[in-house]
Amino acid sequence: MSFFGFGQSAEIDVYLDGQETRKTAEVKTEDGKKERLLLYYDGETVIGKVNVSLKKPGSKLEHQGIKIEFIGQIEMFYDRGNHHEFISLVKELARPGEMIAHTSYPFEFSNVEKPFEVYTGGNVRLRYFLRVTIIRRLADIVKELDIAVHTLCSYPEMNNSxxxxxxxxxxxxxxxxxxxxxxxxxxxxxxxxxxxxxxxxxxxxxxxxxxxxxxxxxxxxxxxxxxxxxxxxxxxxxxxxxxxxxxxxxxxxxxxxxxxxxxxxxxxxxxxxxxxxxxxxxxxxxxxxxxxxxxxDKVRKPNIQSPAIMAGTQNLENTAAVYGHQNNGSQNETEADDDNEEKSENAPVKEDFLRSQSTDQLNNTVTDPFDHANMSPxxxxxxxxxxxxxxxxxxxxxxxxxxxxxx
CATH class of the missing domain: 2.60.40.640 (Immunoglobulin-like)
Structure with missing residues (x-):
């Protein structure tokens, strides 16, 4: 509504650095639907910029200051009037004054602690979001942007059956x-x-x-x-x-x-x-x-060959080159029988692989951890x-x- 000039005369857009390539995660909303949000982790810096654009070109916007907040909040559905904030960080983007053109404000929340994972359940909701506020005398202009947060763990040392x-x-x-x-x-x-x-x-x-x-x-x-x-x-x-x-x-x-x-x-x-x-x-x-x-997520290591493997590969290539050179030279002989004898003398001898006579057996039985015949009462x-x-x-x-x- 813009009656008597009291409506919103500017639009706010929040851009996060690297949002085109950053991973996203599905987060359940309060009404049961799912939306994809940019994914962050504990201790990760949240950096970006706030773009404020005037709806009417040539107009001006009077304000009492512009600020951005990073908030971690728990909301109980049975007590919606009270929001429990466990994180509240504030950055001032602009001091009181007038805005006469589109303006961009950079911001950065360094190494933000995010101890809990986002969650939406039947009676409670935990969320992280950025809130931009243009403070005005009558009605503030507010923009919120939610982000997803995941908490990662290492493999537990004790994991008994x-x-x-x-x-x-x-x-x-x-x-x-x-x-x-x-x-x-x-x-x-x-x-x-x-x-x-x-x-x-x-x-x-x-x-x-x-x-x-x-x-x-x-x-x-x-x-x-x-x-x-x-x-x-x-x-x-x-x-x-x-x-x-x-x-x-x-x-x-x-x-x-x-x-x-x-x-x-x-x-x-x-x-x-x-x-x-x-x-x-x-x-x-x-x-x-x-x-x-x-x-x-598991990160696959690049397939880098060791020096020993590379040396073995080079030896095979050298052997193949010598073998091919000898074959080309033998084709110039005039006698077919002499040609066959030359090949048989110089060609490498092929040997069959022999199975190792070790005591290891592929068919050894492995004890079933759930086999009750091997357990006492x-x-x-x-x-x-x-x-x-x-x-x-x-x-x-x-x-x-x-x-x-x-x-």
Whole structure:
């Protein structure tokens, strides 16, 4: 609106250096859609320029100053009036005065600390953005530009496997094992389920990845469980001694790194949920928490040949040149028999490669880490204790009125 000259008389455009070649990342918006934003990392400098253009040529713009801010902010959806800023940097671009032509203002935020990753969940949003403000007496002119921030981690030093025995007393006893407890976002979860005792009629078994978002604290704590993926890993009734493999590829799912107590405002944790259903449609489950982390892109090293390889290649080329020269010289001989004898005497002798008579065998058996025949009963349970599976409540699927909680 521009009634009485009170509307916006200028447009603001923020340009970031290298934005044509900088990597981008998909970030979920508040309404569930996705947009691509320029990607930055912790400690990286944010540099660019602000272009302010007047809408009407020949006009002028009076202002009380122009500034740019770099802001890291957490917004709770249930408390939209309060924004919690954990980063707030300000740069002054222009002092109070008049603008009579299009003007460009460079800016730089050096080595900006960005400790958290961008996130949009069911109840909370964490974002980083640049805000340009032209301060005016009646109404400020404001422009915001969001950026994406990813936090990279190195491979964890301790990454033990998850191994546990669970069951229902005198009815079911199973052992499940996952190869690791910490996975990067494009990793593969490999595991196995082993049935030690089966005295109930199982119809099928499934595994699910659950994201648990916790916001607030104390009595104002809100928990939101979201099923990221779920698929069936077994159909039918197993028998004692049966083994079911598990293989879950994480790259195809919308996952974020595990976040624990971010700025004392929210947490995001992930669980593997193993669910059994019997013929009476009763569901039993056991959850196990896993840690997810973001790994940096692998940089392939250039294929530089070592001096030894280059020397060997040169020797082969020299041999080929000598061999070709001798062949050309022999073609000038008048006798065909003499020509064949000359070639046979000077040509290099070809020898067959012999297989090494080492004791190594390609067919040596490798011990299966999930093979229970090689484990003692005590090894199967780190805590030497069987944990009970719980009856699933509030799932909303296949629940019937006469279900009985069994532990």
């Amino acid at each position: 998850i191994k546990m025995e669970v069951g229902i007393e005198d009815c079911l006893h199973i052992e499940f094992e996952y190869n690791k407890s910490k996975y990067h976002l494009k990793d593969v979860i490999v595991g196995k389920i082993y049935f030690l005792l089966v005295r109930i009629k199982i119809k099928h078994m499934e595994i699910a990845i659950i994201k648990r978002e916790t916001t607030g604290s104390g009595p104002n704590t809100f928990t939101d469980n979201i099923t990221i993926a779920k698929y069936e890993i077994m159909d039918g009734a197993p028998v004692r001694g049966e083994s079911i493999p598990i293989r879950v590829f994480l790259a195809g799912y919308d996952l974020t790194p595990t976040m624990r107590d971010i700025n004392k405002k929210f947490s995001v944790r992930y669980f593997l949920n193993l669910v059994l259903m019997d013929t009476e449609d009763r569901r039993y489950f056991k959850q196990q928490e896993i840690t997810l982390w973001r790994r940096g 005590t090894d199967r349970s780190p805590e030497n204790q069987i944990q009970n599976m719980k009856r699933e409540e509030g799932d909303g699927q296949n629940d019937i009125g006469n279900d009985v909680s069994v532990e």
